[in-house]
Amino acid sequence: MAKQALKTQASRNTAILQRTHLIAAGVHAFHLLLRFTFVRRSFWAYLLLSFPSLLIQFWFERVGRPTYVDGPNGKELRRAGEDLEAKGLTEWMWDVTYWSWGCIAFTTLFGDWAWWFFAVVPLYSAWLAYTTFTGARQGLMGGAGAMPADGVSSGAQSKRQQKMEKRGGQKMQYR
Structure with missing residues (x-):
């Protein structure tokens, strides 16, 4: 059972990539079939x-596809590939891929105006960057939401702390 975790990741990546390629082929074939037969898009x-979705799929194929080599005991796992279920950038790339497929399906069904749904991705990214930047700027400048310089909180207590002090029990001492 050597490298069992790597073998599990390799089989999971293979299944994810196969499912991704089948869904992508179905979405694109559906769009192209209807485009060339019934309506002009x-x-x-x-x-x-x-x-973007095709580029991301190519990237996932490059980094996530496991590679095997012929060994004395048959095919041996050489590289399991990157985890395609990782958080962060990989998760964001999956979101862009799914959103692209949805926009293609909406455009196929409802017309060319549905491509405007694709504008949600850069608008959301810009809003997220703006709120992150303004929050970081306020934190650095000592604005709202930042801790006071002496380290004492603003006096807000949880309900549990208020009840404890009301009963005369443990009192919080601030330094």
């Missing part, structure tokens, strides 16, 4: 706005 908008 903007092909350039489709190419431009499906590019």
